[in-house]
Amino acid sequence: SFGCGDIELPQVDLPGIPKKEAPVVQDQPSTETPTPSTSPTAPAMTPAPTKTPEQIIAELLARPSMNLTDADLTTLSELPAARDTITELNLSASTISGTGLKALQDFPGLTKLNLQAFTLSDGDWSPLGNLKSLKELNLSRSGISNLTMTSLSPLKQLTVLDLSETSVTDEGLAALKEFSSLEQLRIGGTQMSGAGLEFLGTKGARAPLKVLSASNTSLGYQGFVHINQFPTLEELHVAGSSVTNSSMTGLKGLNNLRIVQLSGNLVSDEGLKSLTASRTLEELTLAENRPISDACVVRLKTFRQLKYVDLDGTSCTLKGVEALKKALPECKVRLDQQVY
Template identity: 25%
Template sequence: MSLIWIIVLMNEIHGYKACLEIERTALLEIKSFFISFSDIGYDDDILPSWVGEDDGMPSDCCDDWEGVMCNATTRRVMQLSLTYTKRSHLRDATLNMSLFHPFEELQSLDLFLNGLAGIYENRAYDSFGSLKQLKKLNLGHNFFNDSILPYLNTLTSLTTLILSNNSIEGSRTKQGLANLRYLQVLDLSWNRNITSGSLTRLGLANLTNLKELDLGSCGITTLQGLAKLKNLEVLDLSSNYIIHGSLEVLANLTNLQVLDLSYNRNLTTLGLANLPNLKALDLGYCGITTIQGI
């Protein structure tokens, strides 16, 4: 009898081979959010496999719902891929991150290309109690600006953060991303108004565990704020306005293996001594006329 009650209890808690009911409900609320901000006529195209009992086709959200991956043991959601879910580029949406609070084991969240312009929560930043296991967050190709940085700075478990193709400037922030000390991969590419001074205000000097940093097409001219990133292995500085004198910072980055300086047309002289681990160097479409110490 005890074994039967244990099985019944497991069925109540975990849905027995299905995701938890609290997380299933939360997923359906997320679907409703994206439908509400999408153009009329797209309802049936948005996460069509995410169906509830009201639809007459109940299914296991762990095994049958697109973009959802669960822990095989706990049946809790571990990964959510919501790329281009909001089917509209004309209506900017502000995302309520409280929708993700039920996912206590969530490690990866992909919100790429959704036309999102802001984030808010029902609770204050300093009382943020969930997403403590979130390691990878992809917010690329949206409309976020510096107002998102205080929130991101609370996600201290992050190891990968993708903010490419947004409107981050780094000019209106005190801490930037300085608290994300476990961050290993940071993509800020195609944020065209990040100036050289903004690299310091973004708190990059504190991110000493960074291994990959993408600053392509950011409009920077110098590399101040990067000298302490001695664990960097991959650095993309393509399509900027880098000048020769600023490359002196690279002498501190002795673990660098891949360096992309392509499309820096103001770079006329190259000097790259003291980079013993460098394996790949891209100098395409630069203005280089002189090479020193390579």
């Protein structure tokens, strides 16, 4: 027989009696420990290769000079490899200050320094005087002045000095009165009359000048009085410098002249007599000296070593050129923008 508890009766909806809802069975939480998701592992960063001192030096020296800073010079001065190897530096048009100049004294082999178009306050030039190994110094178009020229006085070992297109005058050359090793001086485009050359002559440094470049100055007025105090002179550049026949007498006795640039002056055939002793003359530029005529050939043909002469803008004619070529067939002669 069957018990009543064993019979499952069908559910019948009765009127007025609410329907019994079936119990909701809740999902049991899983007892399994979830596996954490892993993100992709980033590749290990490769450290940047360490630059060698040589690479650092090469990179800094390859920069345009105008971009170099005090910090760059300090960096170089702290590298033994730089201190031991750097012999030349180009700092033209840079913004280096007195701090940067001080760093230069850590380079015992520095012999050549370019400070063209370089500007400093008056009080910042003094570190230059500490560069005892320096031989060549370019200060053209820089802010050096008579006042700051005294900063150069300790540099008695200089052989080359360029002061062209600066505000330095004859008075400023007094700072060079002990420059007994100076071989090249460039003062073109300054207000110098040449009187200051006495500080380099027999009453001063007795400098063994070989090159004097003084074009576009007033050297013809007083400079030629002192030029014969430099018997070692080989090159003289005085274009556009008020040179006259009277000035030319200062060249008498200069036996080692090889190159003379006299264009744009007032020299005549008569003035060339003062070059008679210059048997070593190889190049002579007389362009734009209107008084020069065919009569100059008499003087020029005595210079047996002459290789080039410029007669553009003179009163010479083709006839004079032919006569000179006949006497010196190996010499190139320029006239009316033609070379014969």
